[in-house]
Every structure is written in C-alpha cells, then in structure tokens.
Amino acid sequence: MPTSPATATNSAPPTILLELVDEQGNTVGTAEKLAAHQAPGQLHRAFSVFLFDEQGRLLIQRRAAGKYHSPEVWSNTCCGHPYPGEAPFAAAARRTHEELGLSPSLLAAAGTVRYNHPDPASGLVEQEYNHLFVGLVQAPVLPDPDEVGETAYVTADELAERVEKDTFSTWFTTVLDAARPAVREMTGRACGW
Numbered sequence: 001m002p003t004s005p006a007t008a009t010n011s012a013p014p015t016i017l018l019e020l021v022d023e024q025g026n027t028v029g030t031a032e033k034l035a036a037h038q039a040p041g042q043l044h045r046a047f048s049v050f051l052f053d054e055q056g057r058l059l060i061q062r063r064a065a066g067k068y069h070s071p072e073v074w075s076n077t078c079c080g081h082p083y084p085g086e087a088p089f090a091a092a093a094r095r096t097h098e099e100l101g102l103s104p105s106l107l108a109a110a111g112t113v114r115y116n117h118p119d120p121a122s123g124l125v126e127q128e129y130n131h132l133f134v135g136l137v138q139a140p141v142l143p144d145p146d147e148v149g150e151t152a153y154v155t156a157d158e159l160a161e162r163v164e165k166d167t168f169s170t171w172f173t174t175v176l177d178a179a180r181p182a183v184r185e186m187t188g189r190a191c192g193w
Contacts, residue, residue, distance in 0.1 A: 018044040019084045021129045025112065030084045037069060041116065041127030047092045048130055048175040049078040050183060051104055051137040056191030057153035059137060060162075061100070063169070064149045069124050072149060074162065075169040076176065077137075079130075088131035100151070101142025104135035110182030117170040126171050132179040134186050156192035 016033040020042055027045075036042045051059045059077045063070055078099050082091035089109065097103055110132040117126040141151050154162060163173070176183075183193045 016081075017084050018081045021045050023114065023129075025129045027084075033081065034068070037124040037126070039118070039123060039125050041118075041125030043114075043127050043129060044081065045088065046081050046126075046128040046130045047079065047088045047095075047133060048076050048171070048179070049092050049096055049104075049107070049133045049135065050110075050176070050179055051077040051096070051135050052183075052187055053137060053153055055153075055155075056187040056193070057155050058159060058193075059100075059141065059151060059153055060159070061143070061148045062150040062152075064145060064147050066146060069122055070119055070169050073167045073169050075172050079169075079171070079175070089133065092131070092133045099144055099147040101144065102137055102139040105138045106186075107133050107135035108182065108186070110134045110179045113175060113178035115171060115174045117174065119170050128171070130171070130175055130178075132175060132182070134179055134182045136186075 017030045018033050018036045019027050020029040020031055021044060022028050031042050031044065036044045060074055061077060062074050063072060065072050078096045080091065080095040082088050093103065093107060112129060112131050114129050143151055180193060187193050
C-alpha cells in the first residue's frame with residue numbers, strides 16, 4: 001500500500017506511487033510520483049476537480065509556495081493523482097477534503113482528457129490521462145497551508161481577466177476547456193462558462 005501523509009513518519013518523505021496508463025487509460029504499471037513527472041514524463045492517471053458555488057462562481061486555488069511542482073501558480077479547485085487501484089472519483093473526493101477541508105455537496109464525472117504539458121519553471125512534465133469532475137460546494141473552505149496558498153471564487157469573466165494577468169498551471173486551460181460541456185450543463189449558460 002502506498003504511504004500517505006497520514007501514515008508517513010517524519011524521518012523520511014513519503015513515497016507516493018502513481019498509476020501508469022496507456023493511451024486508452026488502461027493500467028500498465030506504477031511509478032514514483034517525482035519520477036513520473038521527470039522529462040520526458042510517463043503517462044499516468046490524474047484527476048481535476050472544478051467546484052462552483054450557488055452563484056455559479058468557480059473555486060480556484062493558488063498552489064502553496066512549498067510545492068515542488070508548480071508552486072504559487074493558480075489552478076482549478078483541486079487536482080492530483082489516485083493511488084494505484086484507487087478509483088479517480090474517490091481520489092478526487094479525498095484530495096478535495098485534504099487540500100481544502102471540504103466535501104462537495106455534488107460531484108459528477110465530466111469526461112477525460114489526455115495531455116503533455118512541460119513546466120518550464122521546474123523542468124517537470126505533466127504527461128497525464130486526466131479524469132475530470134465538476135461539482136457544487138456549500139461549505140466554508142478550510143485550506144491546508146502546505147497545499148494551498150490562497151483561494152478565490154471567480155465568475156467566467158473574472159477568470160478570463162485573471163488568466164491574462166496571473167500565472168496559471170500549465171494544464172489549467174486544457175482541463176477547463178475539456179470540462180466546459182459538463183460545467184455549462186451544471187451551472188447553466190447564463191453563468192457564461
């Protein structure tokens with residue numbers, strides 16, 4: 001079983017394994033998290049969550065400064081990797097709670113997207129088969145400061161302005177564009193997504 005932050009000792013950093021997949025999303029093995037992200041990257045399973053409040057505003061987060069990959073950039077509500085054998089839906093719910101201290105009141109699958117995004121700042125590569133989820137949040141956000149530097153709720157127009165002036169994760173636009181049909185279905189066209 002992979003070590004999680006809850007079961008790791010303070011003497012060594014946790015070893016986190018990711019599930020390697022083929023182009024169709026079939027499991028083909030495992031790799032250590034950092035190794036899977038080193039150039040040229042190994043195709044692995046990931047997830048991205050987009051949560052909205054009752055006004056149809058998207059909850060975004062600025063990743064914590066201490067993150068080794070893409071620190072201090074803005075991104076979607078939550079993203080991460082299932083443990084080997086863990087269902088993407090369960091991983092998305094787990095990490096949303098671990099990072100933001102909340103459980104979505106609704107969480108639904110929104111398809112998958114495959115991409116290859118190098119991160120020029122770190123030299124790491126996001127070579128991912130990403131499971132997308134959209135949902136609603138009706139609870140206060142209680143971010144873990146080791147994971148999240150800041151959060152904000154934004155409308156579609158506010159997000160467009162922020163993307164122009166702030167730095168976002170290399171994968172953000174790809175996963176948002178892939179999730180848009182499900183986002184529109186959930187929030188309604190009036191919200192502008």
